[in-house]
Amino acid sequence: MNTQYLIIGSGGHARVLLDTLRCLGLPVAACSDNNPDRVGQTVGGVPIIAETGLASGFPAQTTMLVNSVGGVKDMTPRRRVFEHFKSLGYRFATLVHPTAFVAADVLLEEGVQVMAGAMVITGARIGANTIINTRSSVDHDCVIGAHCHLAPGTTLSGTVTVGDGCLLGTGASIIQGIRIGERCVVGAGAAVVRDIPAGVTATGVPARIR
Incomplete structure (x- = not known):
């Protein structure tokens, strides 16, 4: 099965990463967000899905994650995203x-x-x-x-x-x-x-x- 790429987050750094992935010719299936107001919108033509439903539609075996959570004063949120999804068996690009x-x-x-x-x-x-x-x-x-x-x-x-x-x-x-x-x-x-x-x-x- 082909690998699909999914961006965690849908803010500014997500848009930069989306551009990078496209420059590399890598297929981006979706962005995920835990903010319900963002779900159903798009980023650069890519749909935003609920982070809670990620596991059902994007199995770890065929999905490569890209972490767009940044840090302005504290890198803890970015680390937590990485560690959480690693514990579920996902890989990060x-x-x-x-x-x-x-x-x-x-x-x-x-x-x-x-x-x-x-x-x-x-x-x-x-x-x-x-x-x-x-x-x-x-x-x-x-x-x-x-x-x-x-x-x-x-x-x-x-x-x-x-x-x-x-x-x-x-x-x-x-x-x-x-x-x-x-x-x-x-x-x-x-x-x-x-x-x-x-x-x-x-x-x-x-x-x-x-």
């Missing part, structure tokens, strides 16, 4: 937009999304369910944890380590060798020049813990 560059030896784990114009350079490792968003740059030998979001225009120099569940805001810059702990938020436009411990928010130039 790993996507690389045709205009992105990913070096041949880069490791992309399940559900990673590398969006348009992004670059992931040699030796890097990207954890499961992480978004490398539009025109972000991950340089050599960086290690990015699971369930992270590198927002558009984020720049990581070489050998940066980012823990699980981090959000790096639009245009943030991280110099070489920096370590960022789990569940951190780095504000938009911040310049990180020192290590950041787990569970904090850092903003500004240079970035300071709030």
